[in-house]
Amino acid sequence: xxxxxxxxxxxxxxxxxxxxxxxxxxxxxxxxxxxxxxxxxxxxxxxxxxxxxxxxxxxxxxxxxxxxxxxxxxx
Numbered sequence: 001x002x003x004x005x006x007x008x009x010x011x012x013x014x015x016x017x018x019x020x021x022x023x024x025x026x027x028x029x030x031x032x033x034x035x036x037x038x039x040x041x042x043x044x045x046x047x048x049x050x051x052x053x054x055x056x057x058x059x060x061x062x063x064x065x066x067x068x069x070x071x072x073x074x075x
Contacts, residue, residue, distance in 0.1 A: 036072070037069070037070040037071065037072050037075075038070060038071035038075045039070030040070075041070065043069065043070060047068055047070075051066050051068045054066070
């Protein structure tokens with residue numbers, strides 16, 4: 001992939017909060033999920049965007065998967 005100018009794997013996202021119009025439908029599910037995540041909350045779209053911005057600027061980081069899950073995979 002590096003030869004093609006692609007040095008990163010996609011991010012590996014955890015549970016994300018729902019879109020505002022669907023928030024009422026799954027509020028209890030996301031509250032329960034937040035209790036299992038070390039960061040204490042489910043992720044937001046901004047969290048994924050921050051990770052993608054990092055990977056875009058990290059030209060020497062190659063062949064990696066960046067978990068964006070609030071610490072869930074290492075807990």
